[in-house]
Amino acid sequence: MTNKQKETTVIVGGGHAAGALLTTLLQKNYQQEVVLVGEEPHPPYQRPPLSKDYLAGEVDQASLYLKPCSVYENSGHQLRLGVRAKEIDRDNKTITLSDHGTLQYDRLVLATGSQVRRLNAPGADLKGIHYLHDIADSDALHEELVPGKRLVIVGGGYIGLEVAASAIKKGVHVTVLEAAERLMQRVTGPEISAFFYDKHRSAGVDVRLNTAVTGFEAGDQGHVAGVTLGEGSTIPADTVLVSIGIIPETALAEAAGLPCDDGIIVDEFTRTEDPAILAIGDCTQHRNLFFTNRQRLESVANAVDQARTAAATLMGEEKPYDSVPWFWSNQYDVRLQMVGLSQNHDQRVIRGSPLDKAFAVFYLRKGCVIAVDAINLPIAFMVGKALVRQHKKISPELLKDPDIELKSLVSSPQTSS
Amino acid sequence: MGKITFIENDQTVHVAEFEAGSSVRQIAVDNAIPGIDGDCGGECACGTCHVIVSEGWFSKTGTLGGEEEQMLSMTPERTSTSRLGCQVVLTDEMDGMTVHLPEFQM
Numbered sequence: 001m002t003n004k005q006k007e008t009t010v011i012v013g014g015g016h017a018a019g020a021l022l023t024t025l026l027q028k029n030y031q032q033e034v035v036l037v038g039e040e041p042h043p044p045y046q047r048p049p050l051s052k053d054y055l056a057g058e059v060d061q062a063s064l065y066l067k068p069c070s071v072y073e074n075s076g077h078q079l080r081l082g083v084r085a086k087e088i089d090r091d092n093k094t095i096t097l098s099d100h101g102t103l104q105y106d107r108l109v110l111a112t113g114s115q116v117r118r119l120n121a122p123g124a125d126l127k128g129i130h131y132l133h134d135i136a137d138s139d140a141l142h143e144e145l146v147p148g149k150r151l152v153i154v155g156g157g158y159i160g161l162e163v164a165a166s167a168i169k170k171g172v173h174v175t176v177l178e179a180a181e182r183l184m185q186r187v188t189g190p191e192i193s194a195f196f197y198d199k200h201r202s203a204g205v206d207v208r209l210n211t212a213v214t215g216f217e218a219g220d221q222g223h224v225a226g227v228t229l230g231e232g233s234t235i236p237a238d239t240v241l242v243s244i245g246i247i248p249e250t251a252l253a254e255a256a257g258l259p260c261d262d263g264i265i266v267d268e269f270t271r272t273e274d275p276a277i278l279a280i281g282d283c284t285q286h287r288n289l290f291f292t293n294r295q296r297l298e299s300v301a302n303a304v305d306q307a308r309t310a311a312a313t314l315m316g317e318e319k320p321y322d323s324v325p326w327f328w329s330n331q332y333d334v335r336l337q338m339v340g341l342s343q344n345h346d347q348r349v350i351r352g353s354p355l356d357k358a359f360a361v362f363y364l365r366k367g368c369v370i371a372v373d374a375i376n377l378p379i380a381f382m383v384g385k386a387l388v389r390q391h392k393k394i395s396p397e398l399l400k401d402p403d404i405e406l407k408s409l410v411s412s413p414q415t416s417s
Numbered sequence: 418m419g420k421i422t423f424i425e426n427d428q429t430v431h432v433a434e435f436e437a438g439s440s441v442r443q444i445a446v447d448n449a450i451p452g453i454d455g456d457c458g459g460e461c462a463c464g465t466c467h468v469i470v471s472e473g474w475f476s477k478t479g480t481l482g483g484e485e486e487q488m489l490s491m492t493p494e495r496t497s498t499s500r501l502g503c504q505v506v507l508t509d510e511m512d513g514m515t516v517h518l519p520e521f522q523m
Contacts, residue, residue, distance in 0.1 A: 027451040046458045071449050301463075304456050328462040335484070337462055378487035382464060385523065386491060407490060 007032040009314060010095060010103050012085045012252065013111030014038020016046065016300055017281030019066040020307035021109060026075050028311060034077040035103060037095070039084045040134055043069055048300060050138040051162035052330055056169065057142060061135065088256040090274055109310055110253055110264060110272075110279040114246035114298065119154060123216030126224040129240045132159055144239040147171030152227045152237040154213050156183040158329050160243035161196060164205050165331040175206040175235055177213055177227065186245075187327070189342060191361050192373050195354045199334060216240065246298060248283045261285055263296040268320040270310040278313060280306040289322035290389075291341075301326045324388050326381075337381035340371030340388040349396040351380060351406075360384070367393040379406055386410040419512030423468075425452045426520040435507045441516065442466040442502035452518035459503040464488040465522040466502035467495070471515040474498075478505045478514075494519040 009025075009032055011018045022036055022044070038044070045064040053059045062068070072079050084098035088108065095103045116131040118124065130141050144151065145167050153160045156178030164174045176183075182193035183200075200207050212230040219225025226234040248263040258272050259265045263285030270278045270286070281303040285296045305323040312319040326339040334357070345363035352359030360380030363371040368391050372384025383406040387394065390411065398404050423431045423445060433448045445453040445466070454465035461484055470478055475498040481489070485504045489495050502516075 023449055026449055048458060048460075066446070067449060068447050071447070300458075301456060304454070326463070328457060328460070330460065330462075335462065376484075378461075378464075378484050379490055382488060382491040382523065410491070 007106035008104060009034045009107040009109065010105040011036040011109045011111055012095070013113055013281070013283075014040055014042070014044050014079075014081065015111060015113045015281065015303070016044065016066070017113070017303035017307050018109075018111035019044025020304040021111065021280060021310055022072070022075075022077065023067060024308050024311040025314070026071070026077070028315060030311070030315060032106075032314075035080060036078065037080045037083055037085050037097065037103070039082070040136075041082045042135060043067065043072060043079060043081065045135065046300070047134075050135065051132060051159050052166055054135075055138050055142055055145070055163065056166045064135070085252060088252060088277075090256055090277070093276060106276065107314060108277045109270075109314075110277065110283060111281050111303075111307075112249040112252060112264075112279075112283045114248050114282045116242075117245045117247050119213065119242045119244060121213060121215040123218060123224065123228075124242075126216050126218055127222050128224040128238065129216060129242060131242055132163065133246075141239075141241060145170045145172050149173065149238045150236055151175070151239045151241065152177065152235055154227065154240065154242045155244040156180075156207065156209075157186065157243060157245065158184065160241065161200065161331055162329060163241055163243065164200055165203070168203050168205055173206075174204070175208065175237075176200065177211045177229070177235075178207070178209050179212045181210055183207070183209070187342075188338070188373055189345075189348055189361055189363065191348065191350060191354065191359075192336070192375065195359075195375060196331065196334075196336075198354075199332060203332060246282065248285075248296060250283060253279065253283075265294070268309075268322070269313045269318055270306055270321065271313065278310050280310045286321065289320050290324060295325075295341075297325055299325060299327050324385060326385065333376075335376055335378070337374045337378060338371065339381055339384045340369070342371035342373070345370055347396065349399045351400050352377065352402070362387075362396075362399045364394075364396065369394060369399075383407060383410055419507065419509060421507065421511065421513075422515040423450050423453070424515060424517045425450075426518055437508050439507050440503050441468055441500070441505040441507060444507065445502060450518075452522075453502055454522045455503060457503075461485060461488065461501060461503055463523075464492065464501065467492055467519050467522055468500055468502045468505070468516040469494075469496050469519065470498040470500055470505075471517070472498065474511065474514045474516075475500075477508070477510050492519075492523055494521065 087096040217226035264279040268287040342363040347364040349362040358376040360374040369387040374380035457463035
């Protein structure tokens with residue numbers, strides 16, 4: 001056969017990972033047909049501003065889009081938006097869609113992302129209780145950010161705190177309830193948690209730690225009027241945001257019999273057990289050559305880097321995934337940049353002082369830097385990227401000595417992340 | 418409306434139109450130009466939109482901010498006319514400007 005027909009690659013999901021994959025394939029002149037199936041009516045867009053600039057009404061919806069629609073229209077590839085993939089038939093390599101259509105695939109990439117973790121408590125379905133995952137959620141919450149209103153945020157992680165910062169600027173009365181003993185406990189060390197605690201308190205946010213929520217009190221017409229706490233008291237609320245994390249969206253993969261364990265299991269080439277099916281982004285439990293254990297990461301950087309790995313795999317290049325994870329958050333005038341995973345550290349070294357509003361925490365394990373959290377100190381983040389990747393022993397004294405340039409601690413130029 | 422030329426490390430040339438007020442990163446991303454990532458969405462948080470401005474145009478691009486300076490300071494391909502694309506807001510004066518893209522983004 002001389003006229004070989006094009007193969008079809010279907011991407012399920014319309015988030016950052018899906019968008020980055022399609023863009024990378026475009027840039028690499030991928031010759032096969034690509035169909036992206038996205039449940040939301042929007043082309044792939046950036047989620048980080050949904051809790052920050054977009055929520056505050058400072059940027060418009062089009063500015064969130066990863067690419068203007070014209071890029072897709074001119075690409076020859078297809079976006080099927082507002083449609084959900086319902087079922088995968090691996091034997092026949094077809095997908096059933098919510099509009100009753102079916103799609104044939106040669107290669108399938110699952111970029112199904114996550115869903116918000118819901119709070120299962122009495123009154124949880126009252127009106128005025130919000131979650132924040134997509135544009136529609138951010139639009140709905142934006143409507144509530146009116147001066148004088150009382151917003152209670154359940155969960156003091158990235159999303160809850162970013163919303164708190166956005167809301168207090170608008171004159172909203174904000175309370176943050178965190179069940180753990182410090183903010184952002186899952187992702188950072190105590191010094192950074194303490195810094196953000198002080199920052200939010202001084203901005204006027206009522207931050208309460210060690211505070212468990214037991215339910216919600218109803219007011220008029222099924223609308224929430226308060227949040228009840230473990231010790232019996234109630235905090236009055238006009239609006240509630242529940243931001244207690246996400247769970248990976250694996251239902252489609254599980255129903256198709258693909259191995260999942262808190263995420264769709266993929267190797268360092270983003271391949272699932274089925275050679276025709278890849279998975280990328282928040283929904284994956286993945287191999288990264290940089291770590292011994294499998295990882296599941298909730299981040300833009302992971303979504304984008306895995307998308308690039310998947311693009312290489314689809315094009316037969318096979319470049320294993322070995323990115324050092326990184327993250328960022330903006331709250332008020334504070335820029336937090338994080339690189340590496342700090343969870344297993346055995347030593348912390350502080351450079352600079354929180355009082356100066358610019359400092360960094362280096363997390364070491366057996367003498368090697370495994371992660372850095374930098375507050376308004378981008379150089380520590382950039383040097384941290386190199387140090388984490390180098391993984392060699394470094395003296396804590398050097399890391400904290402203000403007379404030693406951080407740059408000088410990196411032994412040789414890095415050429416690629 | 419103006420034009421800006423992006424030259425990839427392999428010398429592939431892309432010419433793109435811009436409206437004053439957009440950033441160099443935004444124009445590159447909107448036109449799907451390879452070699453400029455801008456992963457953080459233009460918040461000066463990632464350092465993946467490094468561009469090298471042509472001699473003669475650099476002075477028109479404004480001055481480097483403190484954060485931008487720190488973000489660029491570890492970039493091996495940095496030159497004296499390096500900028501982060503997200504921090505260069507295009508003006509009519511930059512019509513006709515050429516920027517080169519590095520081989521790697523950090």
